[in-house]
């Protein structure tokens with residue numbers, strides 16, 4: 001039985017805890033909150049788990065075999081460092097931070113200690129993404145068009161620039177990751193962002209509510225991604241790949257459609273990608289075989305670098321070439 005500690009007490013801490021509690025090979029042993037009260041509230045729901053508001057105390061008392069990190073983007077750094085000091089594997093939700101200096105430091109530790117990590121880019125685990133990868137073995141992508149069009153999440157940290165990093169860093173990162181996974185690595189970024197409405201209708205909104213980003217890929221393909229959080233509802237998030245043999249359309253966690261003129265083939269997502277993500281991570285811990293983990297800390301750092309470059313480009317008005325770090 002693997003002992004798992006959960007950092008965070010919000011929506012996604014609960015989501016991961018639920019998935020873990022449904023398994024018979026793990027026990028959720030602890031929750032860490034910003035207050036003991038929040039941690040206790042969640043711990044009460046999972047038999048045998050304890051509540052903490054101090055990570056050192058949690059790690060010393062519960063001695064977990066692995067840790068799930070589900071905190072807002074601005075809270076990364078000290079948590080990972082405490083976990084790495086004890087050489088523990090961790091699964092961390094995206095995005096993995098907001099500043100590359102901290103992420104580079106953690107990445108170096110992860111690599112030098114050869115720690116097993118996984119990052120919550122769950123779309124990679126969908127049937128849609130896996131089928132698209134297969135189909136792309138015999139197709140050439142000219143360009144990718146996609147994005148994340150929806151509403152502003154209600155949590156207070158999301159609307160702060162220094163809390164979430166903005167929509168492209170926090171949400172559309174999933175689509176940037178999908179571009180990398182399906183089409184190739186990005187070498188240049190240009191972005192235009194604006195605040196059109198949300199800062200006038202809601203208190204304290206610092207982030208842009210519309211954005212358009214152009215990505216040039218090393219293999220010559222181009223991606224055009226847009227996002228908005230101005231809508232009163234979630235509209236769509238996904239990616240279309242325009243290839244020499246038709247269009248591959250992915251709607252996240254729903255389906256892949258292959259358009260060949262009037263012929264449309266639909267592949268539905270049949271499995272829960274979060275379950276597959278957790279399966280792969282736990283399998284790696286039990287066997288040492290990391291091959292089922294589809295994205296790790298080092299890989300996710302590449303995605304973060306792209307989304308932060310987009311933010312910098314939106315501020316300077318200039319394209320940014322992504323060299324090696």
Ligand SMILES: NC(=O)c1ccc[n+]([C@@H]2O[C@H](COP(=O)([O-])OP(=O)(O)OC[C@H]3O[C@@H](n4cnc5c(N)ncnc54)[C@H](O)[C@@H]3O)[C@@H](O)[C@H]2O)c1
Pocket residue numbers: 007008009010011012013032033034035038070071072073075093094095120121122155170
């Ligand atoms: N992969 C996905 O599909 C997916 C979906 C939703 C959220 N997420 C990611 O999960 C992360 C958390 O999102 P959420 O929706 O659960 O947010 P949330 O606001 O519901 O919860 C965040 C929690 O983190 C806690 N927290 C903040 N700083 C902390 C610290 N230093 N130590 C311990 N706890 C701390 C807060 O008290 C809160 O309980 C975000 O990075 C988000 O992008 C991923």
